[in-house]
Amino acid sequence: MLEFDFTFFAIAVPAVLFAGVSKGGFGSGASFAATPILALVLPPEMALGILLPLLMLADVTTLGPYWKQWDWPSARNMMLGAIPGVVLAVLIYRMTNPDVFRFLIGAVAIAFVFWQLALKYKLITLRVRPVSNTTGYVAGATAGFASFVSHAGGPPVAVYLLAQGMGKTTFQATTVITFWVINCLKFVPYAFLGIFSWDTFKADLFLAPFMVIGALLGVKAHHLLPERYFFGLTYVLLMMTGSKLIWDALT
Numbered sequence: 001m002l003e004f005d006f007t008f009f010a011i012a013v014p015a016v017l018f019a020g021v022s023k024g025g026f027g028s029g030a031s032f033a034a035t036p037i038l039a040l041v042l043p044p045e046m047a048l049g050i051l052l053p054l055l056m057l058a059d060v061t062t063l064g065p066y067w068k069q070w071d072w073p074s075a076r077n078m079m080l081g082a083i084p085g086v087v088l089a090v091l092i093y094r095m096t097n098p099d100v101f102r103f104l105i106g107a108v109a110i111a112f113v114f115w116q117l118a119l120k121y122k123l124i125t126l127r128v129r130p131v132s133n134t135t136g137y138v139a140g141a142t143a144g145f146a147s148f149v150s151h152a153g154g155p156p157v158a159v160y161l162l163a164q165g166m167g168k169t170t171f172q173a174t175t176v177i178t179f180w181v182i183n184c185l186k187f188v189p190y191a192f193l194g195i196f197s198w199d200t201f202k203a204d205l206f207l208a209p210f211m212v213i214g215a216l217l218g219v220k221a222h223h224l225l226p227e228r229y230f231f232g233l234t235y236v237l238l239m240m241t242g243s244k245l246i247w248d249a250l251t
Helices: 006-025 031-038 044-063 072-092 099-120 133-150 154-162 168-192 198-224 227-250
Strands: none
Touching: 006 031, 006 044, 006 168, 006 198, 031 044, 031 227, 044 168, 044 198, 072 133, 072 154, 072 168, 099 133, 099 154, 099 227, 133 154, 133 168, 154 168, 154 227, 168 198, 168 227
């Protein structure tokens, strides 16, 4: 039985606000951090069950402001790739230690930031060019799997989109539509696996307003920040999320 006491709200409200801001304005890269924060006071499965409907609420809240501003080919590739990623996660959810995948995803996120720094300081030179459809499928499959087991699909999506050199709003809008589909794919398997409960439903009712507020604040912050600061912050978030994933995997 989940107790809705001061400790729960002191941990859950900031975590949900943070996830909403990340979802609304900064590509979802750091929104996964709400899961381990909630897991400080809740069983991990309950943390997953509470967050999925809230993340879907953030998706709905931000679809309007970014409507049709996404890069559809990139979003489509990742959506198609996410289907086998989610299916695989469902099949092995009870059998496989997800720490291996957390470590790999975190390593890719951090390596990408160093790659971008090398480009910025002209340690290497490379022209931005469209990436292959296959790369999008792989990014989507990785995001689908990681999102299912820990709501940590942001880094592979960010790596795939940032590598194409797209503008900040196109980047953000593409993450919004992509994760709306991925989160919808996760909902039914979560229900069948027993991840949802009456307690998670009650928690969602209490926390839903904070997710909406966070998402709207994120949309506002997205439009206020200049593009170079936006991507600078995105790289910081990638470093944070990548490091946290590796830490979680190792500890």
